[in-house]
Amino acid sequence: MRLSQLFTKTRKEVPGDEESVNAQLLIRAGFVHKELAGAYSFLPLGLRVLNNIIGIIREEMNAIGGQEVFLSSLQNPELWKKSKRWDDKVVDIWFKTTLKSGGEVGLANTHEEPLTELMKNHVSSYKDLPVFPYQFQTKFRNELRAKGGLLRTREFVMKDLYSFSRSQEEHNEFYEKAKQAYFNVFERVGLKKHTVLTFASGGSFSKYSHEFQTLCSAGEDIIFLCKKCNVAVNREIVKEVNACPECKNTELQEEKAIEVGNIFSLGTRFSEALKLEFTDEKGAKQPVIMGSYGIGPARVMGTIIEVFHDEKGVVWPETISPFALHMVSLEGGEKDAEKLYEEFSKKNVEVLYDDRKEASPGEKLADADLMGIPLRVVASKKTTEQKKVELKKRSEETATLISFGELEKTLGV
């Protein structure tokens, strides 16, 4: 894409109403816009990053048998009364509103109830199980305080997968698969090294649930890390068991972290409340065993920025970068830049091409740093004279002069 055509503009000033690094950089780079506290709009470059993250999660969910659905946001109170989660005293983050035709409706903050209810049309026998529907759908949460930019918002797209199994063993087997799929996601988006499996409270149906916590000074969670096992326990658990659940090590290190995902055994909590049953091989009715598995792609995006940035801007991991290459055309390099852009476009290399005539070299290079695409190529009078271009990784300080052929090789085309 030609930067001269992109409608968004960068800005130098840090927005006064944003304390978090992720929101400051995203707004300055023109990736997102703040609508109100806790609600952000995604502009073209930001949406590309979000969709790259969503694409990775989708692949990993499909790989473990996930089937994608898209449930409504508007919620029928009757279902939530059955599970006793309609009352604001029980769930304190509801947004509720009123139908013009009469009656209250809610905006979904999670989707256990409607999904459990709809599965009653599709599950009756043990032959119909196990199944793993998931979606990318907006959740609305009436947080008292939105904070941390994309880290805690009132409206966000969430990937939520729900497992429906016949037995605890079948559930456990999928739970482990989902855990691995989550690690795959965090590996692919670049966060694996910083992310630890964290034991959290399990509710009535299992000892533990698990959070995926990314170590980061901007995190609002506190976890207690066992450096031997690279697992952690959260605040709640550490009060009960002040030791690593795996090696019993009691020397746990307190760390700030961001919760980037969680997986939860729900047992029969919702299937009993909403009467989702199946007939087993002996003809007896059994409640379905459920689990839920969440990742917020925008929170992952915010976390990646918190972990990967410097004073100049974002440093996107390759896999989720809005473009593979940021190509800057400076005076005298226009012809080479144009030629390379045409060639790469034909070969489906995603290039953000800074072809702006009026921006100064300094502005162009500062924008490239701010936007954070992992590879930058500059074509100028100097490089043209040598029949080369200048290549620089966003994560490194030094640029190197390379031939067109070497550039093609770097990009694998």
Add this chain to the structure above:
Amino acid sequence: MRLSQLFTKTRKEVPGDEESVNAQLLIRAGFVHKELAGAYSFLPLGLRVLNNIIGIIREEMNAIGGQEVFLSSLQNPELWKKSKRWDDKVVDIWFKTTLKSGGEVGLANTHEEPLTELMKNHVSSYKDLPVFPYQFQTKFRNELRAKGGLLRTREFVMKDLYSFSRSQEEHNEFYEKAKQAYFNVFERVGLKKHTVLTFASGGSFSKYSHEFQTLCSAGEDIIFLCKKCNVAVNREIVKEVNACPECKNTELQEEKAIEVGNIFSLGTRFSEALKLEFTDEKGAKQPVIMGSYGIGPARVMGTIIEVFHDEKGVVWPETISPFALHMVSLEGGEKDAEKLYEEFSKKNVEVLYDDRKEASPGEKLADADLMGIPLRVVASKKTTEQKKVELKKRSEETATLISFGELEKTLGV
């Protein structure tokens, strides 16, 4: 995909609370689930159709210079007060709710106000225009009566594009491009033949706006069609000008139709209210000229069913069908079916493979008709003995025996 793995089930019974053909068939085929009146959830096959429609619209919007964004649903009342559209007496379909931290917010029923406001960060000079952001984003509309299944709902994904131009001429030029892009969309989803450009009221800034109306007995709109020009006028316009706006023909035929899209010249209605200005070539401040362009992909989906169905089920156009091929394995044909499924999967042909062991031949064929995939292949003992398979188009009555090679040719692999 193997039908034995798909979690949804079909049903024979027509749902008692649905009068419209589209909702009845979609629910029976397991494509959607009704959450409440006017809110539907999309199940795997339904989501595939919706995404195919969205994919076509996205390509056509990108082709005319659209840049995709994704705005928030939660709305800041202040912006809508400036354009005088916050008051329920003016806009009577608002869903409003309250922030826990205090203050009202709305759920977006359209996005002119927030987009105009955010463009102020990106547009200042004539050099920044024209630009055409668009999105696929949920709209919430508090309709007194939801009706017609997917045709009029309280919550639906909408493609809304907005144009920001420097002059009326520049606006008009884009408006014509958008009109053509809309015809391309309706051509590609199979509705072009049934869809007519319909002149509608233009508001204060232009004589007309335009609706795209699909002729259909299930439609709730009445239009007045000029058979010579294949254009129409809507109810409002016919009262003022009882003649074809193109040939002045006064013999207009009354028809029922479904509005599948609309395009609208907004002039400076929103740019003046929200102060979106640019500096022109002479250094003078000018308000931006705007337009809006909407299509509801789910309404298009519902309309397609209303137009293309028979007593057995849906008849999807190829371009939006959830799969390219519905392959049915009957007794004795399992080996051939399995072999073809493996081969086609490798070649990226999208096959819904009915490998169910317990469904009867009658059930399998009835499900194929209900689900409506345009091509059906049956492998049975009879076809295997002849080293052939049976091919039938969903839109035709007769099946033909063809060789594997001929099938590959039909599928273009």
